[in-house]
Amino acid sequence: MFIGVDVGGTNTDAVLMDGVELLAKAKLSTTPDVTEGIVAALTEVLAQRPSDGTVDGVMVGTTHFTNALLESRQLTPTAVIRLCLPATTLLPPLVDWPGPLRDAIGGFTYMVPGGHEFDGREISSFDASKVADAAKEMLRQGVRAVAISGVFSPVNPAHEIEAAAVISRVAPGLKITLSHENGRIGLLERENAAALNACLGDVAARTIQGIQNAIRSLGLEAPLYMSQNDGTLMDAEFAARFPVLTISSGPTNSMRGAAFLSGVRDGIVVDVGGTSTDVGALVKGFPREAAVAVSIAGVRTNFRMPDVLSIPLGGGSVIQENPLRIGPNSVGYRLTEEAIVFGGGTLTGTDIAVSAGLAQVGNPALVQGLASSLVEQASQEIQHRMETAIDQVKVSSTDVPVVLVGGGRILADSSLSGASQVLRPEHGDVANAIGAAIAQVGGQVERVYSLESTSRQEALAEARAEAINKAVAAGAKRDTVEVVEIDEVPLTYLPSNATLVRVKAVGDLARSR
Amino acid sequence: MWEANEDNLEAIAMGAGILGTGGGGNPYIGQLRARQAIKEHGPVTVLDPDELPDDAQVICVGGIGAPTVGIEKVRDLQSLYALRAIEEFTGKKATALISNEIGGSNSVEPLIPAAMTGLPVVDADGMGRAFPEFQMKTFFVYGVPCCPMAIADEKGNTVVIPETISPAWAERLARAITVQMGCVACYAVAPMTAEQVRRTAVLNTLSLARNLGDAVITARVRGEDPIESILGTCPGKILFNGKIADVDRRTTAGFARGSLSIEGLADYNGERLAIEFQNENLIARRDGQIVCTVPDLICVVDSETGEPVTTELLRYGLRVIVLGLPAPDLWTTPEGLAVAGPRVFGYDTDFSPIQL
Numbered sequence: 001m002f003i004g005v006d007v008g009g010t011n012t013d014a015v016l017m018d019g020v021e022l023l024a025k026a027k028l029s030t031t032p033d034v035t036e037g038i039v040a041a042l043t044e045v046l047a048q049r050p051s052d053g054t055v056d057g058v059m060v061g062t063t064h065f066t067n068a069l070l071e072s073r074q075l076t077p078t079a080v081i082r083l084c085l086p087a088t089t090l091l092p093p094l095v096d097w098p099g100p101l102r103d104a105i106g107g108f109t110y111m112v113p114g115g116h117e118f119d120g121r122e123i124s125s126f127d128a129s130k131v132a133d134a135a136k137e138m139l140r141q142g143v144r145a146v147a148i149s150g151v152f153s154p155v156n157p158a159h160e161i162e163a164a165a166v167i168s169r170v171a172p173g174l175k176i177t178l179s180h181e182n183g184r185i186g187l188l189e190r191e192n193a194a195a196l197n198a199c200l201g202d203v204a205a206r207t208i209q210g211i212q213n214a215i216r217s218l219g220l221e222a223p224l225y226m227s228q229n230d231g232t233l234m235d236a237e238f239a240a241r242f243p244v245l246t247i248s249s250g251p252t253n254s255m256r257g258a259a260f261l262s263g264v265r266d267g268i269v270v271d272v273g274g275t276s277t278d279v280g281a282l283v284k285g286f287p288r289e290a291a292v293a294v295s296i297a298g299v300r301t302n303f304r305m306p307d308v309l310s311i312p313l314g315g316g317s318v319i320q321e322n323p324l325r326i327g328p329n330s331v332g333y334r335l336t337e338e339a340i341v342f343g344g345g346t347l348t349g350t351d352i353a354v355s356a357g358l359a360q361v362g363n364p365a366l367v368q369g370l371a372s373s374l375v376e377q378a379s380q381e382i383q384h385r386m387e388t389a390i391d392q393v394k395v396s397s398t399d400v401p402v403v404l405v406g407g408g409r410i411l412a413d414s415s416l417s418g419a420s421q422v423l424r425p426e427h428g429d430v431a432n433a434i435g436a437a438i439a440q441v442g443g444q445v446e447r448v449y450s451l452e453s454t455s456r457q458e459a460l461a462e463a464r465a466e467a468i469n470k471a472v473a474a475g476a477k478r479d480t481v482e483v484v485e486i487d488e489v490p491l492t493y494l495p496s497n498a499t500l501v502r503v504k505a506v507g508d509l510a511r512s513r
Numbered sequence: 514m515w516e517a518n519e520d521n522l523e524a525i526a527m528g529a530g531i532l533g534t535g536g537g538g539n540p541y542i543g544q545l546r547a548r549q550a551i552k553e554h555g556p557v558t559v560l561d562p563d564e565l566p567d568d569a570q571v572i573c574v575g576g577i578g579a580p581t582v583g584i585e586k587v588r589d590l591q592s593l594y595a596l597r598a599i600e601e602f603t604g605k606k607a608t609a610l611i612s613n614e615i616g617g618s619n620s621v622e623p624l625i626p627a628a629m630t631g632l633p634v635v636d637a638d639g640m641g642r643a644f645p646e647f648q649m650k651t652f653f654v655y656g657v658p659c660c661p662m663a664i665a666d667e668k669g670n671t672v673v674i675p676e677t678i679s680p681a682w683a684e685r686l687a688r689a690i691t692v693q694m695g696c697v698a699c700y701a702v703a704p705m706t707a708e709q710v711r712r713t714a715v716l717n718t719l720s721l722a723r724n725l726g727d728a729v730i731t732a733r734v735r736g737e738d739p740i741e742s743i744l745g746t747c748p749g750k751i752l753f754n755g756k757i758a759d760v761d762r763r764t765t766a767g768f769a770r771g772s773l774s775i776e777g778l779a780d781y782n783g784e785r786l787a788i789e790f791q792n793e794n795l796i797a798r799r800d801g802q803i804v805c806t807v808p809d810l811i812c813v814v815d816s817e818t819g820e821p822v823t824t825e826l827l828r829y830g831l832r833v834i835v836l837g838l839p840a841p842d843l844w845t846t847p848e849g850l851a852v853a854g855p856r857v858f859g860y861d862t863d864f865s866p867i868q869l
Binding site: 086087088089090091095096115117118121123124151152185186187188292293300391392393394395396397500 | 541542545546549550579581582584585586587588589590625667668669695696697756758759776826829830831832
């Protein structure tokens with residue numbers, strides 16, 4: 001059986017799952033030292049473990065690393081070295097970073113010869129001595145991590161790999177992140193992601209070690225996995241190398257959990273919380289990825305982020321009359337004190353839902369005095385906002401299944417326009433922890449192919465095979481691996497029929513690792 | 514005369530996005546490069562065309578290559594190198610630079626060599642909007658030779674083409690050279706006198722871009738309607754208000770062609786607007802009836818924010834307002850329409866200007 005944990009800003013949720021069956025769940029407050037909350041949640045679900053049950057894995061999704069970036073806290077002094085000269089000098093590494101974050105990591109940047117053209121030719125030859133000089137300089141500056149980027153390294157990573165070899169020889173203590181290992185075409189964005197990853201090295205090592213110790217302290221032998229933002233897992237060792245991949249795993253887990261609980265593979269997930277509602281689309285059981293650049297702590301990246309629309313509407317949204325206003329303010333975690341159904345004095349979304357007969361929480365008698373016109377208008381407005389958000393997230397005008405999860409899902413009516421059906425699966429309140437527990441492992445490939453020298457079939461076959469191998473290397477059982485996404489983008493103004501091919505494969509976690 | 518600086522660059526880029534009619538590509542890197550050049554070398558003087566000295570030598574600079582390569586091998590100082598090559602070839606120093614189009618990165622490209630050399634840029638451009646092809650410039654329509662043309666890469670390679678038989682040939686040769694250069698080059702073309710600029714360029718378009726951007730940004734800050742602000746800044750009208758219902762894309766002969774269909778909202782409930790694009794928006798039909806065609810500007814902006822929506826960002830569900838802005842007069846003459854009228858793009862229809 002597996003334990004899934006989701007560490008959010010407010011709550012730490014945990015579930016114990018045996019295959020597809022949920023055996024136990026817990027919802028506790030997140031603690032400043034995240035491991036305390038994790039230990040408490042694990043303890044609670046483990047108390048309900050069957051006597052013969054072995055825990056095969058603990059899967060954790062956390063926003064902790066995002067917070068470290070947002071607060072510029074505990075970041076590793078990091079250098080960025082780009083293989084590019086004579087190209088791209090006008091925009092050096094870290095060029096568009098918020099000043100405080102750049103200062104927090106030290107802001108050491110280098111540009112050296114190297115890198116490739118779109119068709120794989122060298123821009124200039126690799127120069128080991130220039131890289132060695134930079135590495136020596138990094139040591140003098142007290143840098144402990146380095147991000148290496150090269151122009152068109154997703155097409156040809158050779159120079160990044162050579163630079164890593166030189167740096168580990170000259171400065172063996174430096175932790176190295178190679179941009180081509182976790183990014184796609186888009187030099188600045190990929191380099192930024194590599195630099196974010198490098199500077200999270202210390203906090204990731206510490207946190208992951210802390211969680212592992214916590215698991216051991218509870219007498220569990222199970223390995224630790226961390227959730228990635230694309231809905232797949234990485235083992236603890238991989239996560240310590242690529243902590244940036246955990247960012248935004250929360251919404252992904254909740255959508256994956258919703259898919260699992262409802263059986264819906266293609267549809268819309270509406271996760272209604274206390275303050276906001278996240279709406280995202282499921283494609284083959286995975287969240288659709290955002291097409292545009294995503295900022296993390298003010299830094300532009302082109303990461304595999306779930307394409308989620310967040311609207312300020314939740315169970316705690318404050319309702320004002322004359323004129324009617326719903327949110328954006330929310331009573332948040334004080335809902336059970338301040339909402340009218342709980343004896344408080346603030347009219348909230350929850351009160352409207354109870355009064356409209358959509359839910360039974362608190363004391364319904366307390367909202368009997370609300371004017372029916374107000375309740376009706378507010379309900380309609382809430383439905384309207386959800387329907388608009390659903391419509392904006394949909395990929396076509398066809399009606400699709402809508403899955404409601406999260407504590408605030410009582411706000412939604414059972415019929416929503418644009419929905420072929422509205423599902424409210426049991427245990428939807430811990431969909432995110434369930435999403436972590438059931439996560440699969442995946443592999444992704446992104447590469448530019450010239451369809452003049454290679455046929456389209458050959459290019460796709462090569463990309464598919466490589467994605468599948470990557471998934472297996474990441475811990476998937478080979479016979480369960482399937483390709484879930486193939487994306488082809490023809491490149492404009494390019495000769496030789498160049499096409500960007502992106503393939504993602506996922507499979508079930510092999511238990512005996 | 515005014516100054517393009519770090520403070521108004523965002524407004525210029527946003528306004529250029531609106532005038533770019535869906536084309537021009539991702540403006541992020543162009544804007545960032547211009548910002549960096551201005552940060553390092555100081556602001557750029559923008560001259561009214563009337564302020565040019567009569568013996569001026571004005572050079573048009575712009576980028577050429579594949580946008581998808583440009584986000585990876587980020588464009589560097591190529592336009593400066595191309596400028597130097599043309600100066601050396603003609604034996605005459607430039608007195609000012611001019612944009613080849615208003616839309617995307619190309620609108621701010623001259624700001625980079627201008628900041629580095631201290632040269633001013635002229636408040637004008639060669640399209641007054643964006644077009645997909647090099648030869649579609651008012652300069653060439655009204656008799657300015659495009660050659661000599663210089664093309665430069667980031668490595669120090671430059672090629673000068675002294676003469677071609679037409680601007681279209683210049684484009685064809687430049688594109689072949691650009692591919693060998695790694696698909697991210699810049700050109701410097703069409704040395705012009707002050708008289709030629711005043712007669713053949715679309716005038717005061719950098720100020721227009723800045724004013725449009727300012728209008729949108731100010732409206733957002735004040736909580737006002739950005740669409741009204743846009744229409745308060747330049748002539749034009751709302752063609753449609755709705756939600757994108759379908760986007761159909763295909764890449765043919767290197768261009769991003771396609772169409773989108775918008776379902777009406779509010780006053781347009783029950784109606785449909787269809788737009789066809791080739792990098793830029795070319796023709797809009799409301800329930801089958803043509804309501805706007807190239808060279809008039811068909812601008813798709815986000816209903817809420819007024820943010821221009823480039824063709825690559827079009828997607829189902831987006832709430833948009835479609836604006837029609839009249840084309841610059843230089844395009845609506847028979848000579849202009851012969852280069853950039855609807856028939857040039859394969860539409861069997863005459864140009865009929867939008868009625869304001």
